[in-house]
Amino acid sequence: MKLVGLSGALAGSKTAIAVNETLKTAGRLNANLETEMIDLRDFDVEMVKGYPLEKYNEDTQIVVKTLLSADLLVIGTPIYQASISGVLKNLFDHIPQEGFDGKVVGMVATAGSEKHYLVPEYHLKPIISFLKGTLPARNVFVHTSCFDGSNVIINEDVLNRMEKMSEEMIKLYTSN
Numbered sequence: 001m002k003l004v005g006l007s008g009a010l011a012g013s014k015t016a017i018a019v020n021e022t023l024k025t026a027g028r029l030n031a032n033l034e035t036e037m038i039d040l041r042d043f044d045v046e047m048v049k050g051y052p053l054e055k056y057n058e059d060t061q062i063v064v065k066t067l068l069s070a071d072l073l074v075i076g077t078p079i080y081q082a083s084i085s086g087v088l089k090n091l092f093d094h095i096p097q098e099g100f101d102g103k104v105v106g107m108v109a110t111a112g113s114e115k116h117y118l119v120p121e122y123h124l125k126p127i128i129s130f131l132k133g134t135l136p137a138r139n140v141f142v143h144t145s146c147f148d149g150s151n152v153i154i155n156e157d158v159l160n161r162m163e164k165m166s167e168e169m170i171k172l173y174t175s176n
C-alpha cells in the first residue's frame with residue numbers, strides 16, 4: 001500500500017510540513033504503508049501545453065508518474081486568493097482523466113484566514129472527484145496560528161484531524 005504526499009506550494013514550508021506530518025501519522029497507523037513525499041519546490045513542473053506526458057521534462061514526468069503510482073494520496077495546498085494554488089491546478093491539468101480512479105485522496109490545506117476553511121471543499125474536492133478519486137469525509141485545515149514560531153504544528157485538534165483522516169483513508173482503501 002503506497003501513500004504519496006503532495007505539497008502544492010512553492011513559497012513557504014507550512015503546506016509541506018502539514019503534508020509530511022499527515023504522512024508520519026498515517027505511517028504510525030499502518031506498518032504496511034510505504035510513504036513518499038512530492039514537494040513541488042523540489043521539481044520543475046512545466047506548464048501544461050497540451051502535449052503528451054513524454055514531451056515534458058523529466059521532473060514533470062516523475063511527479064505525474066509518482067502520483068499515478070499511489071494507492072493513497074494526501075494532497076496539500078496553500079489557500080491562494082480563496083482557491084487552491086496555481087501550481088497545483090497546473091499539475092492536475094497534467095493528470096489523465098480518471099487518473100485517480102481507485103485511489104483514496106485526502107486533502108490538507110494551510111491558510112492565513114479561518115474564513116477560508118471551506119475552500120478545499122468547494123475548489124479542491126470537485127477536481128479530485130472529476131479525476132475519480134475517492135474522498136474521505138474528513139479533511140485537514142491548518143490555520144497559520146496552529147504553527148509555532150519554528151513552524152511546528154502545535155494545535156492538538158489539527159493533529160487529531162490528521163489521525164482521523166488517515167484512519168479513514170486506510171479503512172476506505174483496505175475495505176475496497
Ligand SMILES: Cc1cc2nc3c(=O)[nH]c(=O)nc-3n(C[C@H](O)[C@H](O)[C@H](O)COP(=O)(O)O)c2cc1C
Nearest residue numbers: 009012013014015078079080081082110111112113
Ligand atoms: C499569493 C498568496 C495568496 C494568499 N491568499 C490567501 C487567501 O485567499 N486566504 C487565506 O486564508 N490565506 C491566503 N494566503 C496565505 C497562505 O495560504 C498561507 O500563508 C499558507 O499557509 C502558505 O503556505 P506555505 O507556507 O506552504 O507557502 C495567501 C498567500 C499568498 C502568498
